[in-house]
Amino acid sequence: MVTLNSEFINKVCMDLVRECIDEDGNKKKPGDKWTLLDQCHTVTCFPGDYTVLESHQINCERMPKPACHSNLPAVKVEETCGCRWMCPCVCMGSSSRHIVTFDGLNFKLTSNCSYTLFQDIQHDVEVLLHEGPCRAIPKMNCMDAIEVKHRGVSIQLFSNMTVTVDGESIHIPYSSSLFEVTVYGAIMHEIKFSHLCHNLTFTPRNNEFILKLNPKSFSSETQGLCGVCDQNHANDFMLRDGTVTANSEAFIREWTVKEMGKVCEIQREDDECSERAISHCHLLLSDQFSACHRIIPPDMFYDACEESSCYEEEACEMITSYAHICRENGICIDWRTPEFCRKGFSIY
CATH class of the missing domain: 1.10.8 (Helicase, Ruva Protein; domain 3)
Incomplete structure (x- = not known):
């Protein structure tokens, strides 16, 4: 932030020479406008030896927050000249087979396949979900692994809490020019994208992942089961060719990854x-x-x-x-009981 002291105010328009002078000592004619170093103020020179200072700072605290389709609260994004409110880009997977898109649409997966959750071609990012039968309850599907591909590097987070980079096991914490990988309490993986500042957490024991995109560095041209983050439900079920379907099964098939030798199977019937x-x-x-x-x-x-x-x-x-x-969001609730969903519960 540039502080405008009395010395600058005094020299910005000199009475004797009837000309404006900027903060670097350059002469300015009436009608000239220039931007100060903070990039948030402009000064305009007017006839009659005076200048006008204009502020372009934005105080988002005084602005209404948008109502987000995902029902999540808006987040404040800091910018050079203030801030603005944006709806968060958060995609969630839970309950073994349930996906909630960035814009809040939800659907369920019924097969133990691999799927493309998120793809950003502009930034060369792809996130894959690998599902399979749960070890403790084979009638259900579980998240076997989450795979992240970025700039030619592949990181896999497995349900047994191991991690590989390009197929080689690594020790955690791990850091590179592209990623930071951490494990919390031996139950939750976290990947931070070093440059893009996206964040991915994977908690196998809860069959849960949460992908959060940095609002400053994501492309609106994203694809995959997580949909498009643009506050528009209508285009969430977008296919690879850019067309949109209303059929969730066709959408899921489009983003199912075909793997050699692997047959996707439906693990159970809903009538049970x-x-x-x-x-x-x-x-x-x-x-x-x-x-x-x-x-x-x-x-x-x-x-x-x-x-x-x-x-x-x-x-x-x-x-x-x-x-x-x-x-x-700062609210902790103790809701588990010994009879239902006790602490330490895991279907693995």
Whole structure:
């Protein structure tokens, strides 16, 4: 920030010579305009030996926050001359097979396949999800691994908490010119993109991933199951050729990765679902989560829980995901019980 002291104000327009002088001592004619070093103020020279200083700073605290399609609160983005509010670009996967796009659409995966979650061709980024049968409950699908490809390097985060770079096991924490990889509490992986500043977390025991894009460095021309982050539901189910479908099954097929020797299988039939599992979803609407309701409406999570929770384990994972988002917004809720979703629960 440039401070305009009395010395600058006195010399900016000299009475004797009737001409304007900028902060570097350069002469300016009436009508000339120049920008100060902070890039947030301009000075205009006028006839009659005076100048006008204009501020271009923006105070976003006085501006209304946008209502985001994802139901997540808007985030403040700091800029050179102030700040602005933006809807966060967050894609989530939870409850074994449930995906929520950047703009808040949700759908479920029913096969143990590999999928392209996110692709940004401009920045050479691709994020893949590899699913397979759960070890503890084979009738369900689980997230076996998350793979990140960027500038010719491939990092895989596995459900057993091991990590590989280009197929070679590495020790954590790991840092390179492209990535920082960390493990928290032996339960959660985190990848930070060094230049792009995107963030990816993967918690295998909860069957959960969260991909957050840096609002300053992502391209709106993103593709994959996470959709397009532009506050427009209509184009979330975009295919590789740029056309849009309303059919979620066709959308999922488009972004299923074909692998040699691997056959995708559906692990269960929905008619075997437990009514008791769905009843747990009401916990999301209960007073227990009321402190979080004011910041993040639970409706989307509740609807997804009712639709996708065939077993109690899946209801547990969906509620865990909502609690995780609440915690990231400063609200911690102790909701687990010995009878349901006890601490340390894992379907692995």
